[in-house]
Amino acid sequence: MTEKANVVVVGGGPAGMTAASRVKRFRPDWRVVVFERSKYVSYAPCGIPYFLGGLAKSVEELVHYPVRVFTEERGIEVHTEAEVVEAGEGYVRARFKDGTERTYEWDKLLIATGARPRVPRIPGTELTGVLTLRTLESAEEAKRALSQAERVAVVGAGYIGLELADNLVRIGKKVILIELLPHVMPTLDHDMAALVENELVRNGVELHLNETVKEVTGNGKVEKIVTDKGEYRVDAVFFATGVAPETALAEMLGVKKGITGAVSVDASMSTNKEGVYAAGDVAETVNLVTGKPDWFPLAPVANKMGYVAGASLAGLKETFPGAVGTAVTKVFGLEVGRTGLTEERAVKEGFKPVSATITANTRASYYPGSTRMTVKLIADGSTGQLLGAHVVGGDGVLARINALSVLVAKRATVREVFFSDLAYAPPFAPVWDPVIVAARVLLGKLAQS
Structure with a gap:
C-alpha cells in the first residue's frame, strides 16, 4: 500500500517536531507525516539524569508536548513506535509496531534521526545492568536496574556522565567515575576542569582519570568492570562515552556527510539531495569562531535547526548561521x-x-x-x-x-x-x-x- 505526503519527517525529537509544526503553520493544507522509533515525541533526554535522581517522578514529565497536541491541535500525522526500514528517491517504507509496513511517497523529506550512544566494543556490554541513556525507554530501564544496585560505575566524564554521578549520589549510590582522558569535561581546559574534579571528590565520587575500560564481567549480569589499571566491583555500568550522529537513513538516500561524520547541510538545512533536508543532532553546522564545519549535539541548536528546516520545507527563506557550542551544567x-x-x-x-x-x-x-x-x-x-x-x-x-x-x-x-x-x-x-x-x-x- 502506497500513500502520499507533502512532507515526511523521520525523527520526533526537538528538531523533527519543531520542523513539522512550522510546516503546518505555514502550509496548513499540507499532509505532514512524522515517524518516531520510540513511544514518545518532543521529549528532553537532557532531563534523564534528573529523573534517575528523583527530581522528576515519571518520564512523562520530560515530555514537552504529548502526541495529541501535535495530532489534534496542529494537524500533524504522528506515528510512534514506527521505524523507517527503507528509503529511496521520493519514498520511504515504514514498519509499524504491529509488524505491518507501508510506503509513503514524499515531496520533501527531513532527516531528524538525532544521535545514538557510543559504546566501546569491549566484552561484556551485553550483560544485564549495562546501560546507556538516550531515550525515555532507556531511562525507565535504568530506573529499574538502579533499584537493585548499590555500586555504580559511570564511564565517561562529559556532561551526561557528571550529571549522572551527581544524581546517583543524591539517591545514595556509591559512584565510580572512569574517564579515558587526563581530566573531566573535555570541552573545558584542564585548569578549569580541576575545579570540577575537586567538587566530585568532595562529594564522595571515586574518580579515575587516564583509565581505559577493557571489559565488563559477570554471570549474566554486571559484577565487575575491568580497566587497564584495576577492576572494581559494581552492580551497574552506565556508558556515557558520547554520541554519534544517526546517519543510517542518510546513507540509504546517498546524502553526503561532512568532515564531522554528521550530515552536511547548507544554511537552509538542505542536503546535497534535492528535496532532502537534515536538522538536529544528525546534522553538522558552522562553528562561528573558526568558520569551519562543526558538530554540536545540543538541544538549543537542534531546536533552532528544526525551526529553520521547517521554514525551508514550507518554501520560505530562512537560514541558520551556526553556533559556538555554548553549554552549562551543574555538578553538585x-x-x-x-x-x-x-x-x-x-x-x-x-x-x-x-x-x-x-x-x-x-x-x-x-x-x-x-x-x-x-x-x-x-x-x-x-x-x-x-x-x-x-x-x-x-x-x-x-x-x-x-x-x-x-x-x-x-x-x-x-x-x-x-x-x-x-x-x-x-x-x-x-x-x-x-x-x-x-x-x-x-x-x-x-x-x-
Whole structure:
C-alpha cells in the first residue's frame, strides 16, 4: 500500500517536531507525516539524569508536548513506535509496531534521526545492568536496574556522565567515575576542569582519570568492570562515552556527510539531495569562531535547526548561521559553563591564544549568598578576538556564559568585552563583574604579548 505526503519527517525529537509544526503553520493544507522509533515525541533526554535522581517522578514529565497536541491541535500525522526500514528517491517504507509496513511517497523529506550512544566494543556490554541513556525507554530501564544496585560505575566524564554521578549520589549510590582522558569535561581546559574534579571528590565520587575500560564481567549480569589499571566491583555500568550522529537513513538516500561524520547541510538545512533536508543532532553546522564545519549535539541548536528546516520545507527563506557550542551544567554545588574554543582547540585551529583566569565574588561581598566564581577568557594574541570562555562557580554562571556566548559568536574583541554594559546591583553582581575583571586582566596580557 502506497500513500502520499507533502512532507515526511523521520525523527520526533526537538528538531523533527519543531520542523513539522512550522510546516503546518505555514502550509496548513499540507499532509505532514512524522515517524518516531520510540513511544514518545518532543521529549528532553537532557532531563534523564534528573529523573534517575528523583527530581522528576515519571518520564512523562520530560515530555514537552504529548502526541495529541501535535495530532489534534496542529494537524500533524504522528506515528510512534514506527521505524523507517527503507528509503529511496521520493519514498520511504515504514514498519509499524504491529509488524505491518507501508510506503509513503514524499515531496520533501527531513532527516531528524538525532544521535545514538557510543559504546566501546569491549566484552561484556551485553550483560544485564549495562546501560546507556538516550531515550525515555532507556531511562525507565535504568530506573529499574538502579533499584537493585548499590555500586555504580559511570564511564565517561562529559556532561551526561557528571550529571549522572551527581544524581546517583543524591539517591545514595556509591559512584565510580572512569574517564579515558587526563581530566573531566573535555570541552573545558584542564585548569578549569580541576575545579570540577575537586567538587566530585568532595562529594564522595571515586574518580579515575587516564583509565581505559577493557571489559565488563559477570554471570549474566554486571559484577565487575575491568580497566587497564584495576577492576572494581559494581552492580551497574552506565556508558556515557558520547554520541554519534544517526546517519543510517542518510546513507540509504546517498546524502553526503561532512568532515564531522554528521550530515552536511547548507544554511537552509538542505542536503546535497534535492528535496532532502537534515536538522538536529544528525546534522553538522558552522562553528562561528573558526568558520569551519562543526558538530554540536545540543538541544538549543537542534531546536533552532528544526525551526529553520521547517521554514525551508514550507518554501520560505530562512537560514541558520551556526553556533559556538555554548553549554552549562551543574555538578553538585558547582555551576559550569563554557562557550567557544578551549585553549587547546584554539592552538589546533591556528590561533595564538592568550588567556586570563580570575576568581571573584558573584555579588557584592556584603550581600547574603555571595559565592566565588572563576572566569577564564581565551583570546587570539594577534587580533584580540575573544575565542572562548569558561565560567565555574556557586551561582550566576548562566547569565555570564550567555553574555559571553553572544560576544564570542559576534567575534568581539577583549576590549569590547571589557566595555560591555553589564548590569549591576548588589543582589546580582559586584560593581566590577567577574567577566569585566577577567577582560581587564586579559587586556593587560594582550598588551604584553
